[in-house]
Amino acid sequence: MAKRKKGSRIMIVLACSECGQRNYRTFKNRHNTPGKLELKKYCRFCRHVTLHRETK
DSSP states (O other): OOOOOOOSEEEEEEEETTTOOEEEEEEEETTTOOSOOEEEEEETTTTEEEEEEEEO
16 A cells, blocks of 8 residues: 655635634645735625635
8 A cells, every 4th residue: 555645735724814713724835835825805704805814
């Protein structure tokens, strides 16, 4: 049986920068994006498009 290689893609959680709610889960490639990911996404708690940052 072949050994499974540890991949470079990891699952991350995105949290709203305004209210702090953790709304989204996604994957990123840690070799291509070594820093923390920041995306503008819709927050259903704030009811606005806000900046979401990567958390643990």
